[in-house]
Amino acid sequence: MSSKIQSEIEGLRAEIERHNELYYQKAEPEISDYEFDMMLERLRALEAEHPELITPDSPTQRVGGKADSLRPFKHTVPLMSLDNSYSLDELKAFTERCEKLAEGRRLEYVAELKIDGLSVSLHYENGILMTAATRGDGQTGDEVTQNAKTIRTVPLRLKTDAPQHAEVRGEVFLSRSQFARINAELEMQGEKTFANPRNCASGTLRMLDSQIVASRRLDMFPYDVIRGNQKMFATHWENFEWLDRNGFNVNPNRALCSGFDDLVAFINEMETHRDALDYEIDGVVVKVNSTALQEEFGATTKAPRWAIAYKYPARKATTKLLAITIQVGRTGALTPVANLEPVLLAGSTVARASLHNEDEIKRLGIRIGDTVEIEKSGEIIPQVLGVVEAKRDGTETGFEFPTVCPVCGSPAVRPEGEAVRRCTNPDCPAKLKARIQYFASRKAMDIEGLGEVLVETLVDKEMVRDVADLYSLKLEDIAALERMAEKSGTNLIEQIEASKSRGLQRLLYGIDIRHVGERYAKILAGNFRSIDRIAAASVEELDDIPEIGLAVAESVYSWFRDAKNIELVERLKAAGVHVEMDASSTAALDERFIGKTFVLTGKLENYTRDEAAKLIEDRGGRVSSSVSKKTDYVVAGSDAGSKLTKAESLGVAVLNEAEFAKMVS
Ligand SMILES: [Zn+2]
Structure with missing residues (x-):
């Protein structure tokens, strides 16, 4: 009996570690997250019944409890520096x-x-x-x-x-x-x-x-x-x-x-x-x-x-701080940005750098007119490292962090213990603009034509007062805007229309409930399968979902208790936005596809061109018709021609049908 359990436990451990490796190292999962979780649950249950069979290498031991302090460890062979x-x-x-x-x-x-x-x-x-x-x-x-x-x-x-x-x-x-x-x-x-x-x-x-x-x-x-x-x-x-x-x-x-x-x-x-x-x-x-x-x-x-x-040579430079501007984000957070005298750094001209928050400005002791040292690391925007005090000549002026929103003039408040000061006006136009852009972003409703400048105009002209208003925009309204070509107006209307069927998960992400990012949106959509059921759920019901903690449960619950939000959901529904989990949205967004551009070429045995394109788009990828340096993958069927040759000459990754099938399975 116990040897039977032991062998089940050992079998589970080996399988879990194998899938772990497929998922985290090879990015080729063979089973769904759900199936994986079920295996881990089964192992946990068996180990709970038979604690004597728990070993330190069991996958259940990856996450343990809390420690009181860290103990020193003396290395047997010193780790020398180079x-x-x-x-x-x-x-x-x-x-x-x-x-x-x-x-x-x-x-x-x-x-x-x-x-x-x-x-x-x-x-x-x-x-x-x-x-x-x-x-x-x-x-x-x-x-x-x-x-x-x-x-x-x-x-x-x-x-x-x-x-x-x-x-x-x-x-x-x-x-x-x-x-x-x-x-x-x-x-x-x-x-x-x-x-x-x-x-x-x-x-x-x-x-x-x-x-x-x-x-x-x-x-x-x-x-x-x-x-x-x-x-x-x-x-x-x-x-x-x-x-x-x-x-x-x-x-x-x-x-x-x-x-x-x-x-x-x-x-x-x-x-x-x-x-x-x-x-x-x-x-x-x-x-x-x-x-x-x-x-x-x-x-x-x-x-x-x-x-x-x-x-590698340091990617640092010194330049002059001309001004500090304050950006107001989606949540109303006031973020300081350093405006710099343009300087060449690691091959590109830099005119702005991040200052993080109020405390960082204090910590750096920065003054307007200071010479500052900036550093660029990877694709992250440059950071201000510090002030070159020797270069001060007395003309520099101190910076007072504003206590009112620079956009709408409402009080900006920083709760005790938090690092961020926020605009308190729920209707602040800066928040609204950022919220609309977030709603239209790639991981949400993916309305590509709705860029920053256009959102700005739509809000300033009061054509859009919340995200639901996007769905009542008419071609003639948009075409009447300055610098708007007729073709891009038509495209935009088509994209807004298409966004209605992005599915529940993306919608939940797009409406921007505090704490609900991509992962929680996916979990909520998968568990409740309709926005009405989420809206009706109690804190306990939400909290009962294993992956969801109390903070998220409370945040979701209170979002749906706000009359304005309920009205917003009703208007989205009335506009025809899909608020149920339907067959087309069962394919969840997939990290391997999000933001990636695919080109299809040649004849695929098991998919039509449209089917393959839909599989890619459902997972967050894009399909393009021509190969360029920006292409991430070319999916090549039989008789693939010049596109395949071009992909090979540009060093773009090429997938055959079997590899593609594996990626979408
Ligand atoms: Zn404001």
């Missing part, structure tokens, strides 16, 4: 030193990306993750085992090997997309946002509540594995093969280089791809490949002689 080089000349000097030490023996280097995250060390015993610790000062770090377990790409059990001991080292980081999501959520809750993904990752990994850590979706790229204080393999390159085999998320961008010229080629290639990566890098790490040579070269007191970190 020497940095800031120019190719310094890198060249490094390779020359290595060549000299190698005394004519064959020398190879491994070049890897330098991920902008934080180093951690994971200890596996007999293949099971036992301890995780941050690098700290290299000798002693913080023990963060429970938090590291929440990282879905960290195997709790090695997939193929089970050595008595193995220490895996890697860089924990936060992807840009998760970083943007977290900051958007924090902002919505009126909390302080993080300056960059690295700060967010390092703060997160050291949190005491692993539930929150799990929700942040950290990730890790491993870069080394050792046994005791010995390297496992004859070459560094083999580490990656072992790590890959054992289920780690190995970064695919690395190269085996025979010398300086190869290294420079890799460094330059990665620099051009840098902004397209979903994580931040700040350079390239170069290591001697041969373990024997590494040992022979040894280390100085500070760093190994067989490795160096090449850092």
